[in-house]
Amino acid sequence: MATESLLIKLSKDIGKLMDFNDECNVIIKVGITPNHHEFRAHSLILRARSQYFYTALSNDWARNQGNFIKFEKPNISPDIFDAILRYIYNGTIQLDHELSYILDLLCAADELMIDELLDYIQSYLIQNKSKWLDNNLIEILKITTSRTALDTLKNYCLEEITLLNPSIFESESFLNMDESSLVALLERDDLGINESELWDCVLKWGIKNTPSLSYDINDNNWTSEDFNALEKTLKNCIPLIRFFHISPDDFYTKIKSFSKLLPKDLLKEIINYHLTDPSNYNINPPRKCNIQIDSKLLNSKQAAIIASWIDGNHKSYSSKSNPYSFKLLYRASVDNPRLFHKKCDNVGPTIIVIKSRDNNCLIGGYNPLDASWKKSWLNPSRGSKECFIFSMDSSVKTILDKNVKLSQVKPEYKNFAIYDHPWDGICFGTGPDLWVNIEPSNPIGYTIKNCYQPSIMNSDIFYWEDWEVFSVRRSSNNITDIDSDTISLYD
Template sequence: DPQPFFTSKNFSSLNKDILYGLLERDDLQIEEIVVWDSLIKWGIEQTPGLGIRNSDRSKWNDRDFEALKETLNQFIPLIRFVEISSTEYFDKVRPYKAIIPNNICEEIEEYYFKGTLPKTATLPPRTGFQKIESIIIKPKLTRIIINWIERKDSNYNRNKKDVVFNFNLIYRRSRDGKNIIRKRCAGKGAVLILIKVKYSEKIFGGYNPIGWDDADKKYNRKNFHYPKQINQYLSTTESFIFSFENNEDIKNMEISRVVNSSYAIFNHLGNGINFGGGDLALENGRLSLSYTGYYECLNRNNDEFLMNSNYYRDQYEVEEIEAFRVVTHSNL
């Protein structure tokens, strides 16, 4: 994890050639906004007339910004601006707009407003860094989930030859409403579910590689008939449920893979989501966890949970839910 180094006090004294070599790397597994913040701090320390005695940007004049621009001129094109969210850009990049070449600024702002990929800032995303439009988890947790999907070790360092994953947001509770997640996920193929619970930093989720059927489209109104797979279990060996202690947690996470593949996903008519026999279930705005034996136990460190088996349910009020369609393609 390079982040502790980038945010350390010693980073500001780093040799410029070494810094350039670092920023060039495509395999730097760190959030781009952290790279930007660290570069700005480095530039301030390296610029005559700035530094500790003149680090308050609100007191700078045009000459101060021009001096910082000259210091960072060769490094700005190495920043992957498309990996910085529009919110982060507004809060942390825009205040330094004067040091960024006009053509790059215009292209990046066009990207945020219109989704047009920049022509000048064409560097690829850093390998191992996975962009996801989530307010629940950070990109570094997405890399762990991808490794789980591919049955790799959680800490596996991805490279250019690895399959690329795209996560397309199809549902967010705070944006779309409470009881339509099932409808939004239906017919979308592989889906990743993320759940943030109330009164805790805990995050839960599940990966369904085969998706849920669209009951509304398959309903035969003339004969009042649903196909057999509705209100039935769907079989897969690749689904799993998981938890993180918080959106920074890369050590205490848990993954529970399906054990009985015939009962992996319950394809029911309700408005919720159900993995197994309620091993992880969303219904009416509440999250419940049970141990039915269809999945490995998600609360393996909870003795009470294990002792009570499927008679015991851990229930949580939900703060936020997100669902992403998972699409893969090759880099080669």
């Protein structure tokens, strides 16, 4: 018999002790009345498996009543403690539960100082439940920033937030972030946001989280008491803003009116920095960008979702496992419309992303053809069954399946999936299922369902704010997942 089998048999035999009261000498009251439960256990096993219990059951902490050691754990629910106790006895734990349950398990494991369980649950969540995490980044960050043992999960959340830039800073979630989470975010070098824009976001956060203040940043009726209240709210954030990397123009327009918030010595140094030789100052470097795509519309998480559609995967890639690189070819707000065909024709597969002017929506499509958007009067229709169009929320909530709509070309219309035109830009299908006027003077677009199914928009007409075209190339990357929802100490 293999050693692993012997260990599994041992764990099962020891686990049976939980179901019997033989030799139990510990009674633990868990939860708060009326939702409480008393558990009986063996001090030797508890002390051997948990540093917390090793200390708690010592002579200094223990409260003896007759033949039992008694103490209470009101801050852990009975069902969570039952799962932890079974893990202590038999080395297995069930993780096929809702995220809130697993987070409670994680917090209990942290409090009870069961290190190997802490490490495993964090790895399990990151590798298996990334969508859960991505939908609750701010909430999870709040839990992890106060617990040093959860640094793995905290660092994951912080890195994912930087990959969601700029949408995370524009979201309501950012304004509701607690101070410790915001400080942890501001300490990073890879936020990928202009420092003056970051200041704007932090200022909005400070105003939102100072109850006595008006939310209007441009309100000119602020009193000294208002500034003092805001200064107290931002006292731990202001030292983390890299003011030296804000241009004089932005400093004058965005910060001057709030200069009362800055320490006088710091304000003097900033002025001297711009008036004298900057090399004389030892300052933090400018923040770098953790975003792997040159886009004002698309973040790395959204790019990973699109990449999974290209490969026909039901499970989305993560930002790190995205096997495609997106190279910007054309940006409507910058490039002359006459350059569209020059930059985008005959470059291979392309992705188009359009920002709707009137709602928080991104619209786009995938053209897998090598000829891309060749301008032609003759035989303008062509295509492939791999063509698709889509829409998604441009905010951080894009990661939710319910906020994305994928529409694939119908088999009978695959030869009409793409249309070329000498002076028009992109066109998918004969509806047109997706088309935008290339001229900024009339930024109109259509999404009339015909060749693609289902519809990606509730309206047939939209107006665009900007749009971008990317060349899509495959690069090597590996994807690793954990399949099991149950772990064993002896696996």
